Amino acid sequence: KETVCIFGTGDFGRALGYRMIQSGYSVVFGSRQAQTSSLIPKDAEVLSHAEAAQKAAIIIIAIPRQHYNFLTPLAEILHGKVLVDVSNNLKLNQYSQSNAEYLAQLIPGAKVVKAFNTVSAWALQSGPLDASRQVFVCGDDKKAKQIVMDIVRALGLTPLDQGSLLAAQEIENYPLQLFPMWKFPIFLSLGLTAFFFFYSLTRDVIYPYVYENKDFSFFIAISIPNRICPIVALILLALVYLPGVLAAIIQLYRGTKYSRFPDGLDKWMLCRKQLGLVALAFAFLHVLYTLIIPIRYYVRWRMNSGVLSQALNNRTDPFINTYGWLNDSYLALGILGFFLFVLLGITSLPSVSNSVNWREFRFVQSKLGYLTLILCTAHTLVYGGKQFLNVSSYRCLSVILLLMARER
Amino acid sequence: KETVCIFGTGDFGRALGYRMIQSGYSVVFGSRQAQTSSLIPKDAEVLSHAEAAQKAAIIIIAIPRQHYNFLTPLAEILHGKVLVDVSNNLKLNQYSQSNAEYLAQLIPGAKVVKAFNTVSAWALQSGPLDASRQVFVCGDDKKAKQIVMDIVRALGLTPLDQGSLLAAQEIENYPLQLFPMWKFPIFLSLGLTAFFFFYSLTRDVIYPYVYENKDFSFFIAISIPNRICPIVALILLALVYLPGVLAAIIQLYRGTKYSRFPDGLDKWMLCRKQLGLVALAFAFLHVLYTLIIPIRYYVRWRMNSGVLSQALNNRTDPFINTYGWLNDSYLALGILGFFLFVLLGITSLPSVSNSVNWREFRFVQSKLGYLTLILCTAHTLVYGGKQFLNVSSYRCLSVILLLMARER
Amino acid sequence: KETVCIFGTGDFGRALGYRMIQSGYSVVFGSRQAQTSSLIPKDAEVLSHAEAAQKAAIIIIAIPRQHYNFLTPLAEILHGKVLVDVSNNLKLNQYSQSNAEYLAQLIPGAKVVKAFNTVSAWALQSGPLDASRQVFVCGDDKKAKQIVMDIVRALGLTPLDQGSLLAAQEIENYPLQLFPMWKFPIFLSLGLTAFFFFYSLTRDVIYPYVYENKDFSFFIAISIPNRICPIVALILLALVYLPGVLAAIIQLYRGTKYSRFPDGLDKWMLCRKQLGLVALAFAFLHVLYTLIIPIRYYVRWRMNSGVLSQALNNRTDPFINTYGWLNDSYLALGILGFFLFVLLGITSLPSVSNSVNWREFRFVQSKLGYLTLILCTAHTLVYGGKQFLNVSSYRCLSVILLLMARER
Ligand SMILES: Cc1cc2nc3c(=O)[nH]c(=O)nc-3n(C[C@H](O)[C@H](O)[C@H](O)COP(=O)(O)OP(=O)(O)OC[C@H]3O[C@@H](n4cnc5c(N)ncnc54)[C@H](O)[C@@H]3O)c2cc1C
Ligand SMILES: Cc1cc2nc3c(=O)[nH]c(=O)nc-3n(C[C@H](O)[C@H](O)[C@H](O)COP(=O)(O)OP(=O)(O)OC[C@H]3O[C@@H](n4cnc5c(N)ncnc54)[C@H](O)[C@@H]3O)c2cc1C
Ligand SMILES: Cc1cc2nc3c(=O)[nH]c(=O)nc-3n(C[C@H](O)[C@H](O)[C@H](O)COP(=O)(O)OP(=O)(O)OC[C@H]3O[C@@H](n4cnc5c(N)ncnc54)[C@H](O)[C@@H]3O)c2cc1C
Numbered sequence A, B, C: 001k002e003t004v005c006i007f008g009t010g011d012f013g014r015a016l017g018y019r020m021i022q023s024g025y026s027v028v029f030g031s032r033q034a035q036t037s038s039l040i041p042k043d044a045e046v047l048s049h050a051e052a053a054q055k056a057a058i059i060i061i062a063i064p065r066q067h068y069n070f071l072t073p074l075a076e077i078l079h080g081k082v083l084v085d086v087s088n089n090l091k092l093n094q095y096s097q098s099n100a101e102y103l104a105q106l107i108p109g110a111k112v113v114k115a116f117n118t119v120s121a122w123a124l125q126s127g128p129l130d131a132s133r134q135v136f137v138c139g140d141d142k143k144a145k146q147i148v149m150d151i152v153r154a155l156g157l158t159p160l161d162q163g164s165l166l167a168a169q170e171i172e173n174y175p176l177q178l179f180p181m182w183k184f185p186i187f188l189s190l191g192l193t194a195f196f197f198f199y200s201l202t203r204d205v206i207y208p209y210v211y212e213n214k215d216f217s218f219f220i221a222i223s224i225p226n227r228i229c230p231i232v233a234l235i236l237l238a239l240v241y242l243p244g245v246l247a248a249i250i251q252l253y254r255g256t257k258y259s260r261f262p263d264g265l266d267k268w269m270l271c272r273k274q275l276g277l278v279a280l281a282f283a284f285l286h287v288l289y290t291l292i293i294p295i296r297y298y299v300r301w302r303m304n305s306g307v308l309s310q311a312l313n314n315r316t317d318p319f320i321n322t323y324g325w326l327n328d329s330y331l332a333l334g335i336l337g338f339f340l341f342v343l344l345g346i347t348s349l350p351s352v353s354n355s356v357n358w359r360e361f362r363f364v365q366s367k368l369g370y371l372t373l374i375l376c377t378a379h380t381l382v383y384g385g386k387q388f389l390n391v392s393s394y395r396c397l398s399v400i401l402l403l404m405a406r407e408r
C-alpha cells in the first residue's frame, strides 16, 4: 500500500502512525530529531522533514499551528503534495483565519485538506469511541479530498465531505463546543427551579414551621420537587410555542415575511427544540415523582390515619361524584399530554426527524405540539381548580415579612 | 466563487438567492421584469432570462411547471448548461411525467438535475428546520449532479444522491405525503377504539345507571380508556404477527416462495411496522393508566371503605394465597411483555435498525416479537381468568335490548 | 438502460434479476442449462455463461464460492469486466481469504467488487426489510465501484462505500454475526441473576417455609425479581466505570499512555456500552416492578391488615419524621439516578451519539455517568440502611446448612 508521511512525532502523530500501520499503510515520520525512539511505532521510519516529505505524496501535519512557519523553507518540496491539516485550537475562533487556510496560504503550491481534528489520539489508539467515528473533511482540491477520505475509511472511520476549505473554520470550532444550543434553556430552567424552590420552601416548610411548629423538612425530597418540575415544564413548554405566535404577529404587522426578526426573537426561535426537550425532561421527572406517590411512607401514613379516624369515630365518608370526575379527568389529561410530549420527543431524534418530510414534521411538532400544550394546561387548571385562589400565596408573603421582621 | 443564475424572482427564488449570497456565491436573477426591487437581495443582479443565463453555467428554475414552456425559445442558450429543477406539484402524481423529466424533454441539450424541492423558502430564510436538511438530488449527468451537490453542501444542507432522473417522480411526490403508511393502522385502531368504547360505555356506565341507578359516568376518563387501550394494543399486536403465519401457509400450500401474495396480504405485510408501533402507543397508555390506579380518588375511596367495613364489623379478611399468585403473576407477565415491547420499539428507530444486520433484526423483531405476543396474551388470560366467563357480556346484551325497547 | 448479466439462476440470482428488471435494467442470465423456466423472470434471457458474459459489462456472480473454479475457463471473456461478488459463507472466517479476494485472484484481469451480500433474496422480492436496506460495497477499482453503487441505488437500496477489497472479509462476516458484543454482558447478567435468584429463593421463600411453615412462593413473580433486578443493574453499572479507573491506575503506574492494556481489560473496556445498556434494561425492570407495588394484592392486604390491627386495638401509630426523611430521600435518589440513566441511554442511540462531538459525549457518558453511579449507590445505601446489618444473611447461611444436613 501507499506511503504516508507524518510530520511531528507527538501524541497525535504517533497514534495516527500506529493506526495507519495497522491498516496496511507504510508510514514515514518527519521530525526535528530524525531518530527512532521506543515510543514510535516499530515499522515506521523517522527522517528529517525534507527527506520524509519526498517519500510520500500525502503529508499529515501533526504539529500545532503556532509552529507552522517552519514549513515555509520546505515549500518547494511540498509543492503539489496533499497536506492534511489535523490541528485544533484551544478557544473558539482563536484566530481570524482557520488553521487550514493559514496553511494553504503558507504553502500555496500544496493541496490542503482539513481532516481528523475531531478524532482524539486516545480514540485512535484504543478503538474509536462512539462519538468520534465521524471525520469531517474539507478542501478545495477534489482529488486530494478523495484520497484523504479513502484513508479515513481505511482506518475504520467515517468521512463526511463538508465542501471547500471555507468550511475549515467551522470544523475547527466543532470539537471545542459543549452543547452551545443547550446553555440558554438549561440556565433558564435552573433559574426557574431556584425561584420556585425558594417559594415552595417558604410556603410549605418554613411557614408551617414558624407558625404551626410542624417539621415538614422532608418535603424537600419529593413534595417540593414535584411542585417545581411540572410548573417549570409547563412554563418551558409555553415558551416553545410563544415565539411562533409572536413571529406571526410581527409578520402580519409588517406585512412581509422577508424582513428579519428582532435578534432576541431569532435566537429564541432557534433554541425551541432544546427548550422543548428540557421541558420533556422536567415533565418526565414530574411523572416519576407522581407515580411513586402511593409508595411514600408519608402518604401511606396519612391515608391510614384518615381511615383510622373514620373507624374510631364510626363514620364512613361518602363518595363524592364531582371529586371522582375532577380527579380522574385531570389525571387523564396529564397522561394524554405526557403521551404526546413523548411523541414530540421521539420525532426529535435525528434519525426519526430525518426520515419524515417537512409536512409530517410540522404536523407533529406544530399541530400535536399545540395540542400537548393545551392538554397540559387543562391538566393543570383542572387540578388547580380551587387551590389557585386559596390563601396560600398570602401566607407566603406574610412569612417573608415575618422573617424580615425577625432579622432586625 | 462561481456565479449561479436563478430564473424567477418569486418566494423561492429570492430565498435561495439570499442564502447563496450568504454562502459566497454571486447570484444573477433572470426575470420577466429585469429590474431590482426592495425584496430582491442587494448584491444580486436582475436581468432578462437570456442575459442572465449567459452569465452562468448553472441555472436554477424557480418557476412553477405550468410556465416552463417559456423556456423553449431559450433552448439554444441553455444548451450544455446545468438546469436545476426545484419544482413541486400540488397533488401526488399530478402529471404522468415528472416535472424534471418534462424539463429535460423541453430542453434536450441541457443537463437537468432535480434538487431542493424538499426545502421550503421559509426554511432557507430562517435556518433549516430539522426535517428539511436533506436534499434529494437526481440526474442523468454525473458531473452536473456533483456540481449541484456541492452547492447543496455549501448552503449547509445535506445532499442525498438518488440516482438517475427516473427518481424525480418519487422525489416530487415525497414532500406531498402525510404519513401514507400510518393511515391504515391509525384508522383501524380508531375504529377498534370506537367500538370498544361504546361497548364499555353500555356495559359499565349505562347499564348500572339504568338498572341500579348508579352514576359511574366518571369511568369515561380512566376506567374505560384503560379497558380499551390494552385490548386494542393486543389486537393490533396479534395483527402484526398474523400475516407472517398466513404467508407461510400460502407458501407451503402453493409449494413455492415465488408467486406473489394476494394483494391485501401484501399491503398488510408492508404496514406491520406501523401497526406494531401504534400497538406500542396503546400499550404505553395502558401502562400509564394502570400505574396511576392507586392515586385515583375513586380507588382510594373504595379501598378505604373496604377497610372500614371490616373494621366496623370487627372482621379481618384472610390472605388468600391463590389470589396472591394470580395477581402477582399477571402483573409480572405484563411487565415483561411491556419490556420486550419497548425493545421492539427501540430497534425500530431508523438509526438502530440500520446498525444491526438482517439476522439480528429478525431475531429481535420475529423471535422476541412472538415472545412479546405470548407474554401479553398470557398476561391478559391470567388477569381475565374467571372474569371472562362471568355474566357481564350477557348483561351488556340485555342493556342494548332494553335501550332498543325504550326507543319504540 | 444498460444490460446486466447474472451468473446463476438460483434463489438469489432470480430475485436480483426480478428486481433489476423492475428498475428498468435488461437482464441476461448465464446458466448451466441455457433455457428459461417458469421461475425465471419473463423479460430475461438465459444463455450459456460465455454468451451471457459477452452481452454485458457487469457480471453478478450469484453462485456459491465452492463452484467459482468453473469461471477459470472464462477468464478471457471476463477480462476487463466488472465482476460483482455477492456470496456469503456459512461460518465466520470460514476461509482464510475472503470470497471476493479469491475471485479477484482467479480472474486477475477483472475488476472485482463486493456487494449485495447483506441483502437476502427474500428481501429483494418482497421489498426490503428495515435492516437490509444498506449494501456495503468495496473494491479496488473506483470506476467499477461507482457503477455498482449506482445499480444499488437504482434498486432502492443504500450503498455504503467501505473502501478497498481488503474490507471484503469483514463485509462477508457481517451478516453472520448475532450480537457479538452483547454476548458477554448478557451472559454475565444471566449468571448474576441466577445467583441472586437462588440466594433470594432460599432466604425469602424456603427459609420461611421450613422454619415458619409460611407459603411465600408467590414472591417468585415480583418480590424476588424486584430484588434481583436492581442489584444486578447496580453491579453492571459499577462494572461499566471500574475499567476506566483500572486503566488510569495502570497508566499512572506504567508512566505511559502508550503501552497496551492487558487483554482482558481491553475487551472489558470495549463492551462497556453493552454492559451499560443491559444495566439500564435491568434498572427499567426494577422501576416497573417498583411502580406497581401499590397495585399488588399482597401489599394492599398487608396495608389493610396493618390499619385494621390499629383500629381494633384503638391505637394510632404516630408519624416518625426520620422515616419520612429516609423514605423520601431514597426514592428521590432513585428517581434522579434513573433519570440520568435514561439520559445515558438516549445518548447511546447511534443517531444521537453521531450528532454530538467527543467532548459532549464524554461529558454525558463519563461525568454524568459517574453521577448516575453515585446517585444509584446512594439510593441503595439509604434504602439498605439498617437492613444490611441485620440477621438475614446469617439466616440464609443457616438454611443452606440445614438443607445440607437434611440430605444426609
Ligand atoms: C418535546 C419537544 C421536542 C421538540 N423537538 C424539536 C425539534 O426536534 N426540532 C425543532 O425544530 N423544534 C422542536 N421543538 C420545538 C417546536 O415543537 C417546533 O419548533 C415547532 O415547529 C414550533 O411550531 P410553531 O408552529 O410554534 O412555530 P413555527 O413552525 O416556527 O411557525 C412560526 C410561524 O412561521 C410560519 N412558518 C413556519 N414554518 C414555515 C414554513 N416552512 N414556510 C412558511 N411559513 C412557515 C408559521 O406559519 C408561523 O406563522 C420541540 C418541542 C418539544 C416540546
Ligand atoms: C413495537 C413493534 C415494532 C416493530 N417495528 C418494525 C420495524 O421497524 N420494521 C419492520 O419491518 N417490522 C416491524 N414490526 C413488525 C414485525 O415485528 C416484523 O415485521 C417481524 O419481522 C414480523 O415477523 P414474522 O416472523 O411474523 O414475519 P416475517 O419475518 O415477515 O416472516 C414471514 C414469512 O416469511 C419468511 N421470511 C421472512 N423473512 C425472510 C427472509 N429474509 N428470507 C426468507 N424467508 C423469509 C418467514 O420464514 C415466514 O415464513 C414491529 C412490530 C412491533 C410490535
Ligand atoms: C446506559 C449507558 C449507556 C452507555 N452507552 C455507551 C455508548 O454508547 N458508548 C460508549 O462508548 N460507552 C457507553 N457506556 C459506557 C460508559 O458510559 C462510557 O464508556 C464512558 O465513557 C466511560 O467513562 P470512563 O470515564 O469510565 O472511561 P473512559 O472515558 O474510557 O476513560 C478511561 C481513562 O482513559 C482516559 N481517556 C478516556 N478518553 C480519553 C481521550 N479521548 N483522550 C485521552 N484520554 C482519555 C481517561 O482520562 C481515563 O483515565 C454506557 C454506559 C451506560 C450506563
Ligand SMILES: NC(=O)c1ccc[n+]([C@@H]2O[C@H](COP(=O)([O-])OP(=O)(O)OC[C@H]3O[C@@H](n4cnc5c(N)ncnc54)[C@H](OP(=O)(O)O)[C@@H]3O)[C@@H](O)[C@H]2O)c1
Pocket: A007, A008, A009, A010, A011, A012, A013, A030, A031, A032, A033, A061, A062, A063, A064, A065, A067, A070, A086, A087, A088, A089, A116, A117, A118, A119, A120, A121, A122
Ligand atoms: N492529541 C490529540 O488528541 C489531538 C486530536 C486532534 C488533533 N490534534 C492536533 O494534532 C497536532 C499535534 O498534537 P499533539 O497532541 O500531537 O501535540 P504534541 O504532543 O505537543 O506534539 C507536537 C509535535 O509537533 C512537533 N513540533 C513541536 N514544535 C515544533 C517546532 N517548533 N517545529 C517543528 N515541529 C515542532 C514535535 O514533533 P517532533 O519532535 O517530531 O519534531 C511535537 O512532538 C495539534 O495541531 C493538535 O491540535 C491533536
Ligand SMILES: NC(=O)c1ccc[n+]([C@@H]2O[C@H](COP(=O)([O-])OP(=O)(O)OC[C@H]3O[C@@H](n4cnc5c(N)ncnc54)[C@H](OP(=O)(O)O)[C@@H]3O)[C@@H](O)[C@H]2O)c1
Pocket: B007, B008, B009, B010, B011, B012, B013, B030, B031, B032, B033, B061, B062, B063, B064, B065, B067, B070, B086, B087, B088, B089, B116, B117, B118, B119, B120, B121, B122
Ligand atoms: N415556496 C416554496 O416554499 C417552495 C419550496 C420548494 C419548491 N418550490 C418550487 O419553486 C418554484 C417557485 O415557487 P415560488 O413559491 O417561488 O412561486 P412564486 O412565488 O409564485 O414565484 C413564481 C415566479 O415564477 C416566475 N413566473 C411566473 N409566471 C411566469 C411565466 N409565465 N413565465 C416566466 N416566469 C414566470 C415569476 O418570476 P418573475 O416575476 O421574476 O418572472 C414568479 O415570481 C415552484 O416550482 C415551486 O414548486 C417552492
Ligand SMILES: NC(=O)c1ccc[n+]([C@@H]2O[C@H](COP(=O)([O-])OP(=O)(O)OC[C@H]3O[C@@H](n4cnc5c(N)ncnc54)[C@H](OP(=O)(O)O)[C@@H]3O)[C@@H](O)[C@H]2O)c1
Pocket: C007, C008, C009, C010, C011, C012, C013, C030, C031, C032, C033, C061, C062, C063, C064, C065, C067, C070, C086, C087, C088, C089, C116, C117, C118, C119, C120, C121, C122
Ligand atoms: N439466498 C440468499 O438470500 C442470499 C443472500 C445473499 C447472498 N447470497 C449468495 O448468493 C449466492 C447464490 O445463493 P443462492 O441462494 O442463489 O444459491 P442456490 O439457490 O443454491 O443457487 C446457486 C446457483 O449457482 C449455480 N451453480 C451451482 N453449482 C454450480 C456449478 N458447479 N457450476 C456453475 N454454477 C453452479 C446454479 O445456477 P445454474 O443452475 O443456473 O447454473 C444455482 O442455481 C451464494 O454465494 C450466496 O452466498 C444468497
Ligand SMILES: CCCCCCCCCCCCCCCC(=O)OC[C@H](COP(=O)(O)O)OC(=O)CCCCCCCCCCCCCCC
Pocket: A179, A277, A278, A280, A281, A284, A342, A345, A346, A348, A349, A350, B130, C342, C343, C346, C347, C351, C352, C355, C356
Ligand atoms: C420518557 C421521557 C424521556 C426521557 C427523558 C427526557 C429526556 C429528554 C432530554 C433529552 C436530552 C438529549 C440529549 C441530547 C444531546 C444532544 O445534544 O443531542 C443533540 C442532538 C442533535 O440535534 P441536531 O439535529 O439539532 O443537531 O439532538 C438530539 O439528539 C435530541 C435527542 C432527543 C431525545 C429525545 C428522547 C425522547 C425519548 C423518548 C423516549 C420515550 C420515553 C417514554 C417514557 C416513559
Ligand SMILES: CCCCCCCCCCCCCCCC(=O)OC[C@H](COP(=O)(O)O)OC(=O)CCCCCCCCCCCCCCC
Pocket: A342, A343, A346, A347, A351, A352, A355, A356, B179, B277, B278, B280, B281, B284, B342, B345, B346, B348, B349, B350, C130
Ligand atoms: C415508552 C413507550 C414509548 C412511547 C410511546 C410509543 C410511541 C410509539 C409511536 C411511535 C411514533 C413514531 C412517529 C414516527 C413518525 C414516522 O413516521 O417515522 C417514520 C420513521 C421512518 O421509518 P422508515 O425507516 O420505515 O422510513 O419511523 C420511525 O422512525 C419509527 C420510530 C419508532 C419509534 C419507537 C420509539 C420507541 C421508543 C421507546 C422508548 C422507550 C420508552 C420506555 C418507556 C417507559
Ligand SMILES: CCCCCCCCCCCCCCCC(=O)OC[C@H](COP(=O)(O)O)OC(=O)CCCCCCCCCCCCCCC
Pocket: A130, B342, B343, B346, B347, B351, B352, B355, B356, C179, C273, C277, C278, C280, C281, C284, C342, C345, C346, C348, C349, C350
Ligand atoms: C425506559 C428505559 C428504556 C428501556 C429499556 C432499556 C432498553 C435498553 C436495552 C437496549 C437494547 C438495544 C438493542 C440494540 C440492538 C443493537 O445491537 O444495537 C446496536 C446499536 C449499534 O451500536 P454501535 O454504534 O455500537 O454499532 O446500538 C444501539 O443502537 C444502542 C441502542 C441504545 C438504546 C437505548 C435506548 C434508551 C432509550 C431510552 C428511552 C427512554 C425511556 C424512558 C422511560 C421510562
Ligand code: HEM
Pocket: A226, A227, A230, A231, A233, A234, A237, A283, A286, A287, A290, A331, A334, A335, A336, A337, A338, A341, A376, A379, A380, A383, B288, B292, B295
Ligand atoms: C402521566 C402523566 C401525568 C400525571 C399522572 C400527572 C399527575 C399530576 C398530579 C397527581 C398532580 C398533583 C401533584 C400534587 O399533588 O402535588 C399534578 C400536578 C401538576 N401537573 Fe401533572 N401529571 C402528568 C403529566 C403532566 C404534564 C405532561 C405536565 C406538563 C408540563 C403536567 C403539569 C402539572 C402541573 C403544572 C401541576 C401543578 C403543580 C402544582 O402546582 O403543584 N403534568 N400532576
Ligand code: HEM
Pocket: B226, B227, B230, B231, B233, B234, B237, B283, B286, B287, B290, B331, B334, B335, B336, B337, B338, B341, B376, B379, B380, B383, C288, C292, C295
Ligand atoms: C407494565 C406492564 C403492565 C402492567 C403493570 C399491566 C397491568 C394490568 C392491569 C392492572 C390490568 C387490569 C386492568 C383493570 O383492572 O381494569 C391489565 C389488564 C390488561 N392488560 Fe395489562 N399491564 C401491563 C402491560 C400490558 C401489555 C404490554 C399488554 C399488551 C398489549 C397488556 C394487555 C392487557 C389486557 C388485554 C388487559 C385486559 C383488559 C380488560 O379486559 O379490562 N397489558 N393489565
Ligand code: HEM
Pocket: A288, A292, A295, C226, C227, C230, C231, C233, C234, C237, C283, C286, C287, C290, C331, C334, C335, C336, C337, C338, C341, C376, C379, C380, C383
Ligand atoms: C424511579 C426510580 C427508582 C425508584 C422509585 C426506586 C425504588 C426502590 C424501592 C422502593 C426499593 C425497595 C425495594 C423493595 O422494597 O424490595 C429499591 C431498592 C433498590 N433499588 Fe431502586 N428505585 C429506583 C431506581 C433505581 C436505580 C436506577 C437503581 C440502580 C441500579 C436502583 C437500585 C436499587 C437497589 C440496588 C435496591 C436494593 C434492592 C434490595 O436489596 O432489595 N434503583 N428501589
